Each structure stands twice: as C-alpha cells, then as structure tokens.
Amino acid sequence: MSATRHTKVLIIGSGPSGYTAGVYASRAMLEPILIQGIEPGGQLTTTTEVENWPGDSEVQGPDLMIRMEAHARTMGCEIIGDIVTSLDLSKRPFTAQTDSGTVYTADAVILCTGARAKWLGLPSEEKFKGFGVSACATCDGFFYRGMEIVVVGGGNTAVEEALFLTNFASKVTLIHRRDELRAERILINRLEKNPKIETLWFHEIDEVYGTDAPLGVEGVKVKHTKTGEITDIPCKGVFIAIGHAPASELVKDQLELHHGGYVAVEAGSTRTAIAGVFAAGDLTDHTYRQAVTSAGMGCMAALDAEKFIAEQD
Numbered sequence: 001m002s003a004t005r006h007t008k009v010l011i012i013g014s015g016p017s018g019y020t021a022g023v024y025a026s027r028a029m030l031e032p033i034l035i036q037g038i039e040p041g042g043q044l045t046t047t048t049e050v051e052n053w054p055g056d057s058e059v060q061g062p063d064l065m066i067r068m069e070a071h072a073r074t075m076g077c078e079i080i081g082d083i084v085t086s087l088d089l090s091k092r093p094f095t096a097q098t099d100s101g102t103v104y105t106a107d108a109v110i111l112c113t114g115a116r117a118k119w120l121g122l123p124s125e126e127k128f129k130g131f132g133v134s135a136c137a138t139c140d141g142f143f144y145r146g147m148e149i150v151v152v153g154g155g156n157t158a159v160e161e162a163l164f165l166t167n168f169a170s171k172v173t174l175i176h177r178r179d180e181l182r183a184e185r186i187l188i189n190r191l192e193k194n195p196k197i198e199t200l201w202f203h204e205i206d207e208v209y210g211t212d213a214p215l216g217v218e219g220v221k222v223k224h225t226k227t228g229e230i231t232d233i234p235c236k237g238v239f240i241a242i243g244h245a246p247a248s249e250l251v252k253d254q255l256e257l258h259h260g261g262y263v264a265v266e267a268g269s270t271r272t273a274i275a276g277v278f279a280a281g282d283l284t285d286h287t288y289r290q291a292v293t294s295a296g297m298g299c300m301a302a303l304d305a306e307k308f309i310a311e312q313d
C-alpha cells in the first residue's frame with residue numbers, strides 16, 4: 001500500500017528556485033518537503049563555469065547546485081529524490097502522486113519545475129539522438145576528441161557550448177539562422193577570438209546524416225535561410241542549443257499558460273490563478289531565465305506561501 005504524507009508546503013523541482021524556496025520556507029518554520037524531479041539540480045547541472053552568480057566570479061554549475069541543496073537541507077527542508085507524476089490542484093489540500101507511489105497532500109504548492117532543452121524537430125535529429133546528436137555539451141563533449149562538430153543556435157547556451165567544445169573538438173562550426181547572436185558581449189568576444197570556431201550565418205540544419213551500423217553522424221546538410229542553397233558540413237557531433245521550453249505538463253490543464261507554455265502568475269508575485277499554488281523560476285519566466293532571477297522568484301514564492309498559510313490559519 002502506498003504511503004500518504006501531508007505537508008504545509010510542497011516544493012516541486014530542484015533548480016535555484018526550488019532550493020531557494022526550500023531555504024525560505026524552512027526558515028519560516030513551514031517544514032517544507034521538496035521533490036527533486038527527474039534531473040536533481042536542474043539545468044545548471046549540465047553546464048560548466050558560471051560567472052554571474054553573485055559572490056562567485058567562477059563556480060562550476062553542478063557544484064553550485066550541490067551547495068544549494070545542502071543549504072536547503074541544513075535549514076530543515078526535507079529533500080526527496082522522487083518524481084511527481086500527477087498533481088491535483090482542484091481542491092485543497094492539493095494532492096501529488098509520485099513515481100515511488102508515495103502520495104503527498106499539501107496546503108500550498110510551489111511549482112519550480114523549470115525548463116528543458118528544445119529540439120529542432122527533424123526526423124533525422126531524432127534518429128541520431130544519443131548517437132551524435134546531443135543537447136548537452138558538458139555531458140557529451142568528451143566523446144568528440146579531435147573531431148569536427150557543429151553547434152546550432154545563437155544564444156548564450158550555443159556560444160558557451162561552442163567555446164566549451166573547443167576543449168575537445170578539432171573544429172566547431174556554429175550555425176545560426178540570422179547574422180546576429182543574442183548571446184552576451186563577453187561571450188561573443190571569446191567566440192570571435194577562438195581560432196577553432198567558425199560561424200555560419202543565415203543557415204539552418206536541413207538534415208543530419210550518418211551511418212546505420214553502427215549508428216553515427218557523418219555530417220549535416222544545411223540550408224541558407226535566404227537563398228535555400230544546401231551545403232554539406234562533415235562532422236561527427238551535432239549539438240542543439242536553441243533554447244528551452246518550460247516544463248509545465250503537470251499543470252497544463254489546470255493553470256493558465258502563456259508565451260508558449262509558461263505558467264502565468266500575477267504581476268509582481270508568484271501567485272497563480274489558484275489560491276495556494278505558486279510558480280517560480282524558468283517555469284514562469286519567459287524573459288530573464290537566469291539562475292539568480294530564478295532563485296529570487298523561489299524566495300518570493302516561499303514568502304507568498306507563508307502569507308497564504310498564515311491567512312488560512
């Protein structure tokens with residue numbers, strides 16, 4: 001028989017917003033429970049150096065998340081390695097079913113499920129996923145020592161991944177659909193100075209091709225966005241870095257979503273349309289999407305939940 005546990009505050013997700021909510025809710029003596037989800041620590045665990053976390057001019061993303069988890073735990077947050085598989089927000093207490101079978105009921109829920117990598121959606125990309133096509137340079141870069149690879153995208157992630165991959169690859173081609181990057185200037189400067197990186201403007205991947213036995217990438221066919229001309233780029237690895245989509249599946253039929261899937265919250269707060277349900281971090285933020293803004297929203301959500309619970313009492 002599965003166990004049922006009740007908590008005043010259930011935090012779902014373990015990125016900067018989740019752990020910060022855990023710190024604040026613990027210090028408010030709410031004895032929160034935090035369910036980590038499928039990727040404990042979230043997106044920062046798949047990155048390397050972080051240079052814009054206040055107080056650290058350089059810190060490794062995975063280390064930062066280990067520290068945040070330890071901080072939340074030390075403050076009294078109970079952290080559970082489990083996945084919420086369904087959530088019922090139709091009545092209070094709210095109910096969360098988990099993969100382990102434990103059911104959690106909660107007076108307030110803080111949603112911090114973040115966002116995950118987007119894909120191009122090509123059948124050939126799908127075919128070679130895990131066999132040359134990746135969305136995580138930190139996880140897979142090591143496999144491409146001395147090889148040529150391509151990175152797709154024009155944001156901070158794409159530029160950071162291209163730079164990181166030069167540690168392994170003989171050549172990195174950054175493919176962008178426009179002729180202007182949206183990455184920060186400091187990263188663009190590094191990109192421009194790196195002799196191993198070539199940037200291909202106004203191009204999109206048309207097809208990833210390779211061998212079937214063993215399954216592996218041999219190159220990409222890219223299309224000029226203006227002329228439609230197709231060019232062949234031989235490469236062994238294809239890294240897709242075209243942004244992230246909010247992980248709002250759990251609540252998509254229960255809460256208002258906007259801007260392509262982000263949970264809508266009242267301006268200047270973390271309150272959703274359901275009293276007692278709060279959302280923070282990349283799940284709700286389609287503008288800033290930084291670790292530090294995510295942490296800030298986690299703090300706001302815990303304070304909003306504390307106020308809500310005090311009003312109920």
Ligand code: NAP
Nearest residue numbers: 052153154155156157158177178182241242243244288289
């Ligand atoms: P992003 O800023 O949304 O950039 C996505 C890039 O992919 C854009 O250049 C976009 O092109 C391109 N793109 C989107 N869909 C595409 C498609 N179907 N085909 C080809 N190209 C496509 O995403 P991100 O780089 O993952 O960054 C997400 C957020 O995290 C940002 O706020 C970023 O600042 C932050 N971040 C910060 C750091 C840091 O501070 N160190 C590191 C990583 C990420 P267009 O430019 O033409 O739209």
